[in-house]
Amino acid sequence: MEAVAEGLWGLADYAEKKGEIGKAVKCLEAICQSHASFLPIVEVKTRLRISTLLLKHSHNVNQAKSHLERSQLLLKQIPSCFDLKFRTFSLLSQCYHLVGAIPPQKQTLLKALDLTASLPPEVSVRLWACNFNSQLANALIIEGDYNSAISALESGFVSASQLCYPELQMFFATSVLHVHLMQWYDDNSVQTALRRCDDLWESLGPDRREQCLGLLFYNELLHIFYQLRVCDYKNANQHVDKLDAVMKADSHKMREAQRLTNELNALNQSLSRPDLPNRERSLLSSKQAQIQDRLSSMNNTNWSTEQPLEPAYFGNTKRPWQDKLVLAPPPIDGEWLPKSAVYALVDLMVVIFGRPRGLFKECAKRIQSGMRAIQVELAKLGITDGVREVDLQHSAIWMAGVYLMLLMQFLENKVAVELTRSEFVEAQEALVQMKEWFIRFPTILQACESIIEMLRGQYAHSVGCYSEAAFHYIEAAKLTGSKSMQAMCQVYAAVSYICIGDAESSSQALDLIGPIYRMKDSFVGVREQASVLFAYGLLLMRQDEYEEARARLAKGLQIAHNSMGNLQLIAQYLTILGHLALALHDTVQAREILRSSLTLAKKLYDIPTQIWVLSVLTGLYKGLGEIGNEMENEEYRKKKLDDLQTKLADAHSSIHHIELIDKVRIEVQQFHELDIKRAMESQSMRVNFDIPESVGLSTPMPASSSSRLLDLDNLDNRRRGKRKI
16 A cells, blocks of 8 residues: 555656646545555655645645644654654644634644653754744744743743754744734843844855855844834934845846856757757756855855745745745745845835935835835735735735735835925825725724824825814824834924914813823833924913023934934924024024035925025015025025925825825724634744834924914913913
């Protein structure tokens, strides 16, 4: 009977190579369904093979799980065969993971770890212990047990250390850092995890680091996420530039590999001709060997010669090794995200760090390329026009979540870029796209609802609808559990209330600013501090507290300039400070500050801030009797004001304007929410990028309100209800 099994296995292999997966499964199922008696080990190997095929090439997780559960029962009768037992434990754990059955998954993994602990500490046993600890950590994260997850990863780190396997140590060290970034307990723990990653990475040496492309991207991106969190934008830029260069080099290498592969295929086809002359065959064979050597050297990585033991693809056909960014060797075969998602993430980082510096041309190029790549991947997952959450296969949900979240981040940054450039209609279109994606995938994109509300506030504020803007900011704050996001939305709302200009609105602004100002030093990073100082300084200026306003704004400007590099925020700080200098009769400083602000606003194509600065400069020139400068400045201001009014008129006449500013939240229909949440949670280590929202402080004073806010002699009602923090 063993010969029969060998024959059917061979037929299954042949069918799989031809891409006939159904036939391959039928060949293997013939063994399991046979009335003849096969040895238990033969049946176990067959069921493992079926499960692997199902997980690689289909969404049929439950059938794969059934085969594995049967294999586990059969293996109980066999005292040895530890490798088969480990494979069964690992695959069964991943099946439970996919269907959201976390308690049985944990139970399976704990049994597997007990088995590894009972065996002699051989290399293969310790590698499997690493596999099980890695999976256990992910399961614990889903349950919110971050401390236990870190303990499991530390156990894996110990096993990797005992193996003297620095790449594997690096895998666990970066995973620990990732958990710390997801659940930021304290600064010291995060920094300790960060230093360990730096030390391990440095110890690998340049040659070994070059072979660990997946770890390089993972480590660098985690460093960028950390620096985003602490607002260390200047150092983060170095990591972004490094990743961008590596990505471009790898993309070039992949294109060259594809060219060589195509050439090799053509040569193979020519060599298959029976009538090929010997001399020509010899030449082609020599060329064939050269191309094969080049391809072999290009694909040379630490682990590429080993066959991965685990199907870490789930519902997607197996990708070629060069299309993966592998984090660890078999049997872990870890992959944080597919290469296309990681490369899109690098493009996103370039956008996030380029937008505040006014690099809009490069941002537009990266947004376009990133979104195009994501749309290709979504189509592979079956997400085309009209497809909704309810239509997705369960095992495709988590990967869909990865790409959909990336898509929303690109659209969010597109909205921010277009609003900065006063291209309101383009911003509308991107925001409407975000809204439509959210309506189609409300559970997967649940975390984006607060971002969309915040962006609706940004849009409303930019087109002068301050009451509507404040409403959406407050709603955004209610929808998020992030203390940082809540603070930023409340600051935005306060600025909108200040722009309304009456006493009641100023009082509402103070009510929002006060609590954040008092706790400004408790936030990780300085973004909230810089923003609340801006809002508070603006409010103090409205209340005639010029010296105090100047002190707060000067401190905020220093923070924004030294740590954040956000040119739009710096330009707005400078404009208010120039305005205050003029009010305090320091015309020399006012002129210098306002010219700097105007230069920055022009670089950003920020028309409202330009108009704001020009209005103040006109007043300065008038007071100094510089009639020529005054007339020239006023003529330029009117030209910019006409441009802005045209853009505002286009925005207000758009069919999307009312739906975006309307004081109602988005209504969505929830489908099988629990199942989708489980599927999303089951990949929490992969989906959670922990990227802070990328929209900066909105322009506080568009042209329609600038004259009211900037005329220091006619600020009506400014003395009523005057309060301080």
